Amino acid sequence: MSKNLYKNILWIVLTFIIFSFVFSFLIEPTAKPKEISMGELTRKINSGEVNQIKVSGDEIKIELKDKSQATAKKENEAGITETLKNLGVSETALQNVDLKVESQSGWQFWAGILIPTLLPILIIGLIFWMMFRQAKTGVNQAFNFGRSNLRLSTFGKEKILFKDVAGLKEAKEELVEVVEFLKNPKKFQDLGAKIPRGVLLVGLPGTGKTLLARAVAGESNVPFFHISASEFVEMFVGVGASRTRDAFLTAKKASPAILFIDEIDAVGRQRGAGLGGGNDEREQTLNQILVELDGFDRETRVIVLAATNRPDILDPALLRPGRFDRRVILDLPDLNDREEILKIHAQEKPLGKDIDFKKVAQRTPGFSGADLANLMNEGAIQAARQNRKFIIQEDLLESVEKVLLGPERRSRAISPKEKEITAYHEAGHAVVAASLKNSDPVHKVTIISRGLAGGYTLKLPIEERHLRTKSQFVSELAVMMGGFVAEKTTFGDISTGASNDLKEASELARKLVTKYGMSETLGPRTFGSTEELIFLGREIATEKNYSEKTAMKIDEEIAKFIGHAYDLAQKIIKTQKKALEKIAQTLLEKETLEQDDFYNLLKPFKIRPLAT
Ligand code: ADP
Ligand code: MG
Ligand code: ZN
Secondary structure, eight states: OHHHHHHHHHHHHHHHHHHHHHHHHHHSOSSOOEEOOHHHHHHHHHTTOEEEEEEETTEEEEEETTSOEEEEEOOSSSOHHHHHHHTTOOHHHHHTSEEEEEOOOHHHHHHHHHHHHHHHHHHHHHHHHHHHHHHHHHHHHHHHTTSOOOEESOSSSSOOOGGGSOSOHHHHHHHHHHHHHHHOHHHHHTTTOOOOOEEEEEEOTTSSHHHHHHHHHHHHOSOEEEEEHHHHSSSSTTOHHHHHHHHHHHHHHTOSEEEEEESTHHHHBOTTOSSSGGGOHHHHHHHHHHHHHHHOOTTOOEEEEEEESOGGGBOGGGGSTTSSOEEEEEOOOOHHHHHHHHHHHHTTSOBOTTOOHHHHHHTOTTOOHHHHHHHHHHHHHHHHHTTOSSBOHHHHHHHHHHHHHOOBOTTOOOOHHHHHHHHHHHHHHHHHHHTBTTSOOEEEEEOSOBTTBSSEEEEOOSSOOSOOOHHHHHHHHHHHHHHHHHHHHHHSSOOGGGHHHHHHHHHHHHHHHHTSOOOTTTOSOOOOEEEEETTTTEEEEEEOOSOHHHHHHHHHHHHHHHHHHHHHHHHHHHHTHHHHHHHHHHHHHHSEEEHHHHHHHHGGGOOOOBOO
């Protein structure tokens, strides 16, 4: 604050200097004429030296015969002729002088009086005013801490409608109904139905929760208030509860209205679990939200919409009937939805004729809406980088991998030997994948390094999968081993390039045994209960709820899965040695093989895929 004050004072002084400068120019002429006394003026008039006299106020401007200028001052009230006569100017001499009396123009007169007297007072006043104002905003800010930063509907400029949200059919239907409740409550009340109070949007990050809420704002035509739960507890301790109260109050005043609390998990975590004891800020805020939700009577037409990607950590009290009793689940988009989302985000982008969104959608299982939006953007950047005026399919496919694995690193210098090892390693993955019935088809094999991977084999499921079977897992493990085995059989040595494969294979095998009950010996049960540390929201510790003996058995079973996968991969690589050779050599030459090229190369070897 004091810094500001100094700045202000500096400004005032500066303006003052500028003002006085300007005024001094206006009021006084640049070259200051000599000032003479009235007596001298009298003498000059009498001796006929004076050509013209201009009187304005008490100022007398004199022009002499020799064109030089002079000034004089008279008493303000006295008339000029009178004064001169009194001083002894002769009648005749005066007649020879061109005498002009100018009535002083208003502003000049007032400026002459006011500026010297009033300006300092004004400036001092201004300084005081600024000081007070600053002190006051400080105080006001202190009082404003408890006010919510509730924003009315706007959500940025552009209006989002349901048509801008692809897929999410059920979620949209549910929300359309909610809006209908607000617009036409009687229809529901006549049937004895209660208006829902809270609707919880649940979905992984990037599945479109915020987007959908914006669409509700765009469609509903009722006031839509929007706050992010983290704003409840920003900065200062102790304001969460009052901000919550304020937010609900604002919404109630505007009813019928929708209040949207984004990322509610920021405050809605289970109570009594966080750090800072049972009385921390977040808990108080949560309590207040509960109180406010209960405080709505049935006539209050306010619906609270909230979004979270962690419904599992929400306090159960929030989910009780009468609070957030409706849950709308936003799934990751399926194949068709992905195509739709891509189309929506392609709308303002120039596209080449070869663009096939279906193919891109097929390559992107597990992508969220946000990933797909990002993908389209990356595609556009890729096209711009190559100075093309439109986006082609290649740009999109390249972006898929970029989003998945990071940017290509063509420049990474690798020796010919390393290149060869990578080629055989990747060929190993690919050939094993092609030789197993339950493995996903290979979409691409490459030895161009990308992100952290030296090369990679892209396999994708043919169709959307929600459940996975043991035989699929077994195939997957064998494919993971494929790289390792190929290196070993080709070079008789192994490199660090397989370490990530081994790590993933071990983790997967452990899951098969301890989580999915897929081990024959240990049978259908799970081992170890994972605990979550609530304030981190992450699994950090797995409690060992089994004996040392079982632990040993688990290790044995994991080893069995890995061993079996290894044998399987080895069997395939041994029988398909020629195919492996062919693929690896082609990779060394071309660096990348697309799906069709890859399977064409394998045709002569007549591989008959094994069932696992
Ligand atoms: P979150 O669920 O994390 O709140 P957002 O709603 O912020 O996700 O989504 C992020 C971005 O992803 C959106 O701005 C939008 O561009 C895109 N997006 C996500 N889902 C969809 C969808 N179903 N249709 C169209 N775009 C989507
Ligand atoms: Mg969001
Ligand atoms: Zn590998």
